[in-house]
Amino acid sequence: MNNKDIFQESRKYMPGGVNSPVRAYTALNIDPPIIKRGQGSHIFDEDGNEYIDFVEAWGPMILGHNNKKVMDAVKVYLEYGVGFGAPTEIELKLAKYICTTVDNVDMLRMVNSGTEATMSAVKLARGYTKRDKIVKFAGGYHGHFDGFLVEAGSGVLTENIPGSPGVPKGSIENTLIAQYNDIESVKALFERYKDEIAAVIIEPVAGNMGVIPAKREFLVSLRNMCTQNGAILIFDEVMSGFRVAYKGAQSLYGIKPDLTTFAKIMGGGFPCGAYGGRRDIMEKLSPTGPVYQAGTMSGNPIVMSAGYASLKELHDNLDCYKYMEKLGQKLEAGINEIAKEKGISLIVNRCVNMMTVFFTDCSEVSTYSDAKKSNTKMFSRFAEHMIKGGVYVPPSQFEAMFLGTAHTEADIDKFLEVMKTM
Template sequence: MTSNEALFERAQRSIPGGVNSPVRAFRSVGGTPRFVARAQGPYFWDAEGVRYIDYIGSWGPMILGHVHPEVLEAVQRVLADGFSFGAPTEAEIEIAEEIRKLVPSIDQVRLVSSGTEATMSALRLARGFTKRERIVKFEGCYHGHADSLLVKAGSGLLTFGNPTSAGVPPDIAKHTSVLEYNKTEALETAFAAFGDEIAAVIVEPVAGNMNLVRGNPDFLQALRRLCTHHGAVLIFDEVMCGFRVALGGAQALYGIEPDLTCLGKVIGGGMPAAAFGGRRDIMAHLAPEGAVYQAGTLSGNPIAVAAGLKTLQLIQAPGFYERLGEQTAKLASGLAVVARAAGVTFSADAVGGMFGIYFTDEVPASFADVSRSDIPCFNAFFHKMLDAGVYFAPSAYEAGFVSIAHDDAVIDATLDAARSAFAALAA
């Protein structure tokens, strides 16, 4: 049996950092990544045969749990007919129709292969539609690794953005303005200063990439009002929270209709699939109908579509979201109770099937709030839980995910492990 350490050492010789996505490297928490060998339901097993309760679920897609038998059957059924065609299929129409049914703000949808593709394409479409260049994003919201989105705020509210990744030209970054999440006053000031220059505002209505942070309803309503008034396109990035926090996504929870929506994760059922869609008059600018070009060889891949379509069908079962929400809330509230009993500064939150844990007194409302959490304490907690067979996200800045397969026994086992972990932290 090969150890995780040996695999990581081997991986670093062929793969930058030994991983194909940075957070997997455990750089922020220290230690050796777990190399997964297989998964089932709420669990996965690493290369050494150790079983873990999985609270990342491939960062959101596995809302049904790993290897759900009906999703597996759907994938196996299409495999025999071909892996990829580069030509249209009826299944692409079916999943598009399902998305339109579940997300009423979407009149038309374009399938792509990743969340980054979805957000990048939606922004290009918004610029083509408005004939403007500036976009607005919010600190702590991650929208993929396209150049114009890897930008952090400058020293003042209205300064041009500065790249936060090497390789992003300043000439691209200068078209992105970054504001503080959930700050309505800053939003009003920005639109007053350059509202007629803004092509689009992109936001995670429930953020998951600075840990779980809920959008304030007044903040999101102000976004809708200001975008409408100034002719800017409002883009909800629901790659992570779409179908995770509610059947219709965060926009269903808040009762707000964006102009464009980016989806991913759940709509692929664990396969590489994503989408963007929205108002028909905006989508009409997309090639081949319009002048905004976007293409993808594997867009609408039949295997990914089969997994995603079956997942979307299964999550519509009566009581599904009630049960998912109950289990997620039980985990979050249980962790908070256990931490308080041990005397550890801690808070937690949950929305639908997403949760956040924070080593702070209060649930954060912004990236700055999250940054004030006790990161060393989180890192110690992460490793104690990992040693007990519970796999949380290896970063204090990532949300967690519960699947419908996380039953009471799984949650109770997690809380038992947490009781020991918090007691050790308090000692």
């Protein structure tokens, strides 16, 4: 079947034809290509079209597709059987590797997705502090757990509106919303809910309102405020972990969270997640402690083998982060030059290999409200043009575009060449 037939048929059997909403291209006037295979920085659809992939499966494929070392590791473990729901040596290998090569993680619990990692980290923080309230930031995404699906209306600090039907009011009454890069909004919550806040969860480099890196002084104040108020600081590094630096965004900012959540890259492309941090907190998890969290598939050996091979490849070649930064600089400069030539108002927000082109007249995009002012029609024109031209970019203004180790200077040149004809 070709792209068109597959998507038409998919719509009959899966809502919107997809298993995760953004894949349906609802913001664009084209259907999503149906991807058949990937090799390095390129992917190929069922019609035989080739694209340079700047989505990387929404982050995990930093090493490119079909990476030989990862595939070889998986093949070895597949020979042993698929899963046992029992302790294995490979899960120890990956857990120990992360605890010893990444700072601020004494112990780790494996799960199966980023959503599971963040919701479990919040439960642990609540169990540890014996408090119920959590603070998240407007525009921050931490997975589809009910307690995080809160839409903040302007200036709303206390009144929570569920961001999705199906989320009962009770699930979000303990979710408080602060504004990204605005420490006063956090301070107001700590003053109002003194001794009630269990945790603050934040993407240190936001990727889900488009890329918006946190300002360092904001994160420093946030760290201090959590310490002073006995609240757990959770860095959600599901996207930024092993990506913006091997040791994550926390290493770029030099800030120590109490707990960190991971997923995406750490599973080498397989469904995976983990949360970890301070030993005294992690030991509160069952079976050593009272906070219950479990998973039939957690620590699956095939997933662990792919994760271990991926992280080892990154850690053995730490210069690859400099390489990705170099490519990022080239892409950013090229986009800005084209925008100038063509008189297009845009801002490129970038942290190493995570990037968003905001089509906007704003002088900077550092908050959720800045991001929301973007010209989404213009973005859609851009994304459609790029995808039709063989450059696979995210189909939404509020997503991150990714660079990986398999991208080449020629891939960047192609991106810019296609953008020039927009």
